[in-house]
Amino acid sequence: MLTRRTLMKGALVAGAYAGGVGLAGRFGGLAKAEAPVTLVARPGEAMITDKGPTKGVMTYGDAEIPPVLRMRRGEAFALRLDNRLDEPTTIHWHGLRIDNRMDGVPFLTQPYVYGGDGFDYAFTPPDAGTFWYHPHCNTLTQIGRGLAGLVVVEDPADPVFDAEIVLNLRDWRLGGDGQFIAQFKPRDAARAGTFGTVRTANWRQSPQYDAPAGGLVRLRLAATDVTRILALQMEGAEAAVIALDGNPAAERFALDHLMIGPGQRLDLVLRMPDTEGAVAALKDLRGTKPATLATFRAVGASLKRDARDLPPLTQNPLPEPDLSAAAEIPFVLSASAEERPKDGICGSLGYNFWAINKVPWADDTGDPTAPLAEMKAGRTYIFNVENPTPQVHPLHLHGLVFRPMNSNKQAIRPHFSDTYLILPDEKVQLALVADNPGDWVFHCHIIEHQKTGMTSYVRVV
Ligand code: C2O
Ligand code: CU
Numbered sequence: 001m002l003t004r005r006t007l008m009k010g011a012l013v014a015g016a017y018a019g020g021v022g023l024a025g026r027f028g029g030l031a032k033a034e035a036p037v038t039l040v041a042r043p044g045e046a047m048i049t050d051k052g053p054t055k056g057v058m059t060y061g062d063a064e065i066p067p068v069l070r071m072r073r074g075e076a077f078a079l080r081l082d083n084r085l086d087e088p089t090t091i092h093w094h095g096l097r098i099d100n101r102m103d104g105v106p107f108l109t110q111p112y113v114y115g116g117d118g119f120d121y122a123f124t125p126p127d128a129g130t131f132w133y134h135p136h137c138n139t140l141t142q143i144g145r146g147l148a149g150l151v152v153v154e155d156p157a158d159p160v161f162d163a164e165i166v167l168n169l170r171d172w173r174l175g176g177d178g179q180f181i182a183q184f185k186p187r188d189a190a191r192a193g194t195f196g197t198v199r200t201a202n203w204r205q206s207p208q209y210d211a212p213a214g215g216l217v218r219l220r221l222a223a224t225d226v227t228r229i230l231a232l233q234m235e236g237a238e239a240a241v242i243a244l245d246g247n248p249a250a251e252r253f254a255l256d257h258l259m260i261g262p263g264q265r266l267d268l269v270l271r272m273p274d275t276e277g278a279v280a281a282l283k284d285l286r287g288t289k290p291a292t293l294a295t296f297r298a299v300g301a302s303l304k305r306d307a308r309d310l311p312p313l314t315q316n317p318l319p320e321p322d323l324s325a326a327a328e329i330p331f332v333l334s335a336s337a338e339e340r341p342k343d344g345i346c347g348s349l350g351y352n353f354w355a356i357n358k359v360p361w362a363d364d365t366g367d368p369t370a371p372l373a374e375m376k377a378g379r380t381y382i383f384n385v386e387n388p389t390p391q392v393h394p395l396h397l398h399g400l401v402f403r404p405m406n407s408n409k410q411a412i413r414p415h416f417s418d419t420y421l422i423l424p425d426e427k428v429q430l431a432l433v434a435d436n437p438g439d440w441v442f443h444c445h446i447i448e449h450q451k452t453g454m455t456s457y458v459r460v461v
Contacts, residue, residue: 036078036120039067041085041135041147046203051178058085058145065203066149068166069133071125073155073316078122081113088112088137091121093151094263094396095131095246095418098123100438103398105136108439108457112137127316128155129246130166130220130265140226140349140447144173144183146203148224153246159311161269162215162303167282168203169293170225171196189448190335190353192391193227201282201294208279208295211272214302216310218242219268219282226447229261229392229421230284230293236273237280237296240307243267245417247401248313253413257285261394263419263445269310274302318401318416319433326380326431329373331442332357333422333454335389353452354389354444360453371459372442375434383430387422393449394421399440400460402430419445434460 039060045053046064060066071077083089090113092104102123103109113119125131131151135142150166173196175181184194201207211217219239223230232255239255242248245265255268273280280296334355352360357372375381383402387393401416409426422428443455 036080036122038080038082039069039091040082041089043085044146046146048172048200048203049174049178049198049205051176054172054174054178054180056145056180058142058147060147060149065168066147068150068152071151071153073125073128073153076122076124078120081119081121083113083115083117083119085142086115088114089135089142089147090119090137091133092136092398093121093123093131093133095129095265096123096151096153097126097399097401097436100399100436100440103438103440105398105439105441108441125153127246127318128153128158128314129243129248129316130222130267131246132222132224132263132265134224136441140183140451143224143447144226145180150220150222150224152220155314157314159313161218161310162272162305163211164218164220165209165211165296167201167219167221167294169201169221169223169230171228172198172200174198184349184448186349186351189349189351189452193446193448195227196225199284199291199293206292206294208297210297210299211270212303213272213276213278213298213300214274214304215272216305216307217270217272217296219270220265221268221282222265223260223262225262227262229259229286229394231257231259231286232266233257233283233285234268234270235281235283236278238271238307239268239280241266242269242313244413244415245419247316247318247416250414259286259421261392261419261421261445262447263394263396264421267313269307270296271305271307272296273298274304276300316416319435321380321382321403321431321433323380323382323431326382328382328384329375329458330357331372331383331385331456333385333387333389333393333444334358335391349448349451351452354449354454356442356454356456359456361455371439372456373458375458375460377434377437377460380431380433383432384427385420385422385430386427387424390424391446391449392421392423393454394419394445395442396445397430397432397440397442397458399436399438400432400434402432405429405431436460
């Protein structure tokens with residue numbers, strides 16, 4: 001029988017393995033907001049391929065890869081962004097339900113942070129789970145070149161695992177020489193988006209992690225790529241989904257070709273094989289070329305855990321929509337717009353392929369376009385979203401969580417989320433309580449779609 005104590009013992013052992021992941025970092029111990037940490041955004045280079053360092057990378061912090069920022073639910077967190085890039089940037093805290101002024105959208109919620117300047121972010125994360133942070137400015141370039149890291153919000157009451165592995169899943173658009181090539185092709189931006197050429201987990205091609213044989217590993221992963229949608233499968237071990245997009249799944253379910261798009265996160269419980277040296281593989285089975293994203297090697301004598309003994313994650317304090325008093329708001333995605341966008345700022349791609357409710361919004365500017373909807377604080381709304389386009393779109397709403405319901409195309413597991421992967425010809429309802437005042441961006445997280453019109457915002461007053 002699995003007890004908390006035996007798991008704790010296991011967790012201590014596993015600390016050694018987690019160290020190899022290079023993610024504990026100097027933010028690892030941040031329990032309370034003592035002095036704010038400083039996070040530097042800077043140019044750099046990285047060993048992504050075997051062709052030598054890739055130049056022109058953008059990253060956060062001292063290490064090659066952006067650190068995993070660890071916070072605690074209900075405890076104040078403070079971070080100073082120090083921008084040492086030679087262009088403006090900001091940080092958006094994807095999935096965190098925090099004050100609008102901390103949301104990181106240039107002109108809508110905060111000014112540009114110019115090169116040489118800084119910005120103080122301070123908030124208290126209300127929910128535990130796996131989230132991520134990235135710029136909301138010149139996003140295709142900045143995320144495409146590296147600026148994306150994971151956020152882990154811990155809850156001390158969560159079950160203890162034998163090990164934890166955090167995976168930042170993304171691609172890079174590199175040529176045969178390992179250097180960046182053009183970030184996108186307009187022709188592809190008008191379709192599924194332009195795909196990367198090198199696939200990585202934690203900036204390595206198919207890295208291998210050690211974990212205790214027969215142990216229970218909490219695998220936290222985020223799809224941080226600008227384009228690619230994944231269909232995830234674990235081979236060689238059992239893996240079950242325990243949280244989707246940060247929030248606990250109502251019921252655990254086996255990972256089986258689960259599709260997630262840019263912006264989405266999964267927490268898995270991976271039950272390691274019993275035999276020392278046995279390897280499990282996380283695969284993406286979407287498209288014509290299945291890829292092994294990362295592997296996990298069993299180490300030591302089997303701990304003989306049973307995943308069924310793992311207690312559930314603690315629930316987050318999410319607002320339950322009141323469907324009896326909901327107002328409905330239509331959102332229709334389209335592959336063209338009725339009007340031209342105003343002059344773009346902050347990384348416009350110079351094209352206009354997409355729109356929401358026929359209004360294109362090429363950029364993260366609050367001024368030229370009115371909000372697509374105004375909601376009253378505390379009321380329940382249902383977004384009736386339709387996707388008559390031939391593409392899949394990961395639609396992301398800032399600052400609020402919704403409950404997907406009633407799709408005409410896919411079975412929906414009851415859960416709360418901030419990103420919904422809408423299929424071609426799908427109609428879905430997203431129910432939410434407008435409990436967080438401010439202007440909240442609602443956009444496709446395929447960044448080329450976002451930056452060529454598929455962006456809007458809603459206002460909560
Ligand atoms: Cu993950 Cu508007 O962003
Ligand atoms: Cu899209």
